[in-house]
Amino acid sequence: MLRRLSRWLGLTLFVLLAGCADHAPQDYLRPEGPIAREADHLFKALLYGAVIPLAVLVEGWLVVSVIRHRHRKGYAPRLRTPRPAKLWLIIVPTMALMVVDLFPLAKEAPINFALAREPEDALQVDVYGHLWWWEFVYPEADVSTANELHIPTGRPVRLTLRSIEPGLPAPEGAEFAQGVMHSFWVPKLAGKTDVVPGRANKMTIEADKPGTYLGQCAEYCNLSHANMRLAAVAHEPADFEAWLNAQRQPVAKPDTGPAAEGYKIFTGKGGCLACHTVVGIEGAEARVGPNLTHLKSRARFGGYVFDNTAENLRSWVDDPSAMKPMRPEDGTGMPDQGLSEEELDQIVAFLETLK
Ligand code: HEC
Ligand SMILES: [Cu+2]
Structure with a gap:
């Protein structure tokens, strides 16, 4: 009995102590x-x-009454609480x-919640x-x-969260053409807010210091x-402007070598233009998949799951669903475009130029 109890106690303590972990990026x-x-x-x-x-009051009450009536048979006695109490x-x-629920709704509430402003x-x-x-x-x-999500430090960032952009055509045969529910959460910067089809929910986030804040x-x-993770990357305001400026630049078309071959495949038989935007390539404006203009400026890809290395990109284009479960046949995720080994090398050479 005592042995079993101590085992459970140990397990509980272990779980509790795990909460004190120092390296907890989503704490x-x-x-x-x-x-x-x-x-x-x-x-x-x-x-x-x-x-x-x-908890102390209710649990305490419970424990006391269990101990006090432990010899009693049959149903537990009813608690006798005086009526006014x-x-x-x-x-x-x-x-x-009511105070907790209603005050955040009032604009000039005594406790002025930044969350609602x-x-x-x-x-x-x-x-x-x-x-x-x-x-x-x-x-x-x-x-x-x-x-x-790149943001400047010390400045509130107002997010408008939607599941699918109104008016944006859904991929053909998409099972979830109306979008589905998600929830945006970067724990160190703000609470979570649901992303709901047909709605535009708002939330504010802000970071004190530069850094990478993980979310999902x-x-x-x-x-x-x-596999739908994210990172909020906070920069000093000047660095943020520089980032924004760099993102605005169109890509330069590679003239020679495997990258030039890759460019041809990307814009031709690879079929990548059906789903991806690359600013600077004519007709590359689709938004079924991520904007690839500055793909290599990102640390990770595929829902912030995979390190952005040439090797990983090659495996990804070769067979996306093998890396991340998706169902392209139902219109969700990226399909295997059936490229040969040489074509894969060439397309990765091109992707590597998207700095
Ligand atoms: C039918 C649409 C479709 C086609 C065609 C397509 N992709 Fe994608 N691609 C996607 C979707 C959707 C994602 C996002 C998957 C995810 O992360 O869940 C994606 C993700 C990617 C990513 C990772 C980007 C990031 O930042 O996460 C790369 C790189 C990429 N595609 C390259 C290509 C290349 C190269 C081709 C052509 C050979 C191609 N794609 C064809 C839909 C497509
Ligand atoms: Cu989601």
Whole structure:
């Protein structure tokens, strides 16, 4: 009995201690920006003010009554609480919950939640949750990228989250032509916000310091949900402007060597133009898959899962579904374009020029 108990205790302790891990890139208990901090204050107030006291009260009551009545047979006795106390037990938590629920809705609430405010001077970014990757569009700069959301530090970034862009044609035969639900979550920068078909949900994120903040889709969205990660990359404002400027440059067409051959395949028999945008290549404007104009400026690809090496890119173009479960036959994900070994080398040589 004692042995079994200590085994369970050990296991519980182990799980609890795992929460103290130092290297936890998605630890929301260590906020790294004002929005996340505001949510953290609310969380801690509720945790210490309500959750822990209530748990101690209710669990304590339970334990005491179990011990006190342990010899009793049959059903547990009913708790005998005096009537007025019962009433307060209902009224007080109800009021507390109303305060917590309703105040964020009021514009000039005493506790002014940054979460509900439309910030001034925010950078606007449109976010689209695809199956299974994130598209980030900077409408003022006419730039778009995938899975890596670049932001300036010290400035709120207002995200408009949609599942599928209104009016954008869905891929032929797509099973999920209306889009599906996702949830955008970068734990150190903000709480999560659902991405819902037919809606444009808003949220604000902000980072104090430059760095890479990991996140992921937090709403089950079918096959490759677990492979739908992202990173928010925060730069000093000047560096951010430089990044934006670099993203705006069109690609130069390679003239010689395997890259030039790869360019021909990319724009021709490879069929890549049906799904990908490359600014600078005529007719490369499709947005079924990520914008590849500056593919190599990104650290990872395929939903921020794979290191952006030539080797990985080759395996990807060779057989995308072998690397990441997708169902191109149902219109979700990237199909195997049936290229030969030599063509694969050439197309990767071309992709490697997309700096
Ligand atoms: C039917 C549409 C379709 C075609 C055709 C297509 N792709 Fe894709 N591609 C996608 C989709 C969708 C993704 C995103 C998959 C994911 O991450 O879940 C993708 C992702 C990629 C990526 C990773 C980009 C990133 O940043 O994550 C590369 C590189 C790529 N495709 C190259 C190619 C090349 C080269 C061709 C032509 C040989 C091609 N694609 C043809 C749909 C397509
Ligand atoms: Cu998702």
